[in-house]
Amino acid sequence: MFPTALLWAGLLGTLLLVEPGIGRRGRGGRESSRGGRGGGRESSREFRPSMWADQANLVSMMQSSLIAIKPTIFDINLNDMMRPICFLGQVSESDMPGFYEPKKFVYRNTSEKSDVPNVNRAAPPPSRASNAKTQTQVKPFPHKPKKDDPQGCGNPVCVIIDSKPRRFKSLCEFKSFLQTENRLSQVNFVQKGDCYDIIDNPEGAEKKTWSDNAKDCSMCRENDLCNGPIVVVVDLGSYLNGKSSAPGGGIHKENSEEGTKQSGIPFEFCSICEAMKFFENSENLNIATQLVGIGFGKTCNLFPLNG
Known part of the structure; x- marks a missing residue:
């Protein structure tokens, strides 16, 4: 609809470009009957066939500048309705100095022996904790309308x-x-x-x-x-x-x-x-x-x- 409207507007505009010349020629004829140099100049502005060539060139230029529309009428997969991908920008490494550098870790030397005796050398006593699950399985709501709600409130x-x-x-x-x-x-x-x-x-x-x-x-x-x-x-x-x-x-x-x-x-x-x-x-x-x-x-x- 939009390109078609532009095309008709262009054709109308080109026709309006010709009309003034035709109108002035008619007015010139009336003025020439009165006599005078003005009437002669107006009557000499006759319609030339080259104007149609100029109009055709203008229309072809307008057609080439129109937005191309896909000829698809029935789009089963709805590909024309897809949003374009939005690519997120990335921060340059030069703008974030030290951000991409690997972190340095300091490890302690655990191979050194200590003179302090280890008081927890003996094996720990057996645990008295229970192995039973402390959390019970939650029962989901029945997938049906709530009893006290009016009709149409929906399911869970x-x-x-x-x-x-x-x-x-x-x-x-x-x-x-x-x-x-x-x-x-x-x-x-x-x-x-x-x-x-x-x-x-x-x-x-x-x-x-x-x-x-x-x-x-x-x-x-x-x-x-x-x-x-x-x-x-x-x-x-x-x-x-x-x-x-x-x-x-x-x-x-x-x-x-x-x-x-x-x-x-x-x-x-x-x-x-x-x-x-x-x-x-x-x-x-x-x-x-x-x-x-x-x-x-x-x-x-x-x-x-x-x-």
Whole structure:
């Protein structure tokens, strides 16, 4: 659309370059009827065929300067949506003197004999400590909706907060924690499933769902924890193909000239139940997507355009 608009603008501009000459010629004819030298000069400015050649050259120059667009219409692998690789800068060794130099260690000479007798020469007595495990295995939360929550609060989730994994029985319980800690305006990475289930079990919550009972959101609208705006940021690859482009995902490209990751799309909903209902309608989201970003509030407040 953008290059086409430029092309039409160029053609219109070249036509406008010709119109003044034609108009002046007509005016010149009227002036020549009145007599005078001015009319003669205006009538002599006739349209020349060489103008069309100048216009053609101008159009060809504009076409060559337009941005080339890939002719791909159906991009199944979403390669055109990949972000370019961001190479981090490296500090020059000349700017950091002594930083890259190997550290020097001073070792003591332990081969010298001491005149002080060793009082601990005898063998230590047998230990009376128990070999039993002092920590019991933590039982994960059942992967089902919390009993006291309204419909649509979702299943257990795991969230990393202050570098510590925290588990919650539902998104409503997670929102209650953020509200108590005054962190509702914070966007967090949320993974489906209990933290212990994800860490201890090989499959974790890979085949489990985000929600199972988001059918009727009437009770959610009457609940302060369930109701209210929520923004869910989903990877574009997860939304379209069910494969994340983030590190560890199915289509992540570690070293590629085309890019390494796709963008995240923020979806705003009026309540948690509406968000979970949206997830239940898509298998790519409800099952295949493992990690999303969640923030409680409006998109314009969580991601302001004015910084």
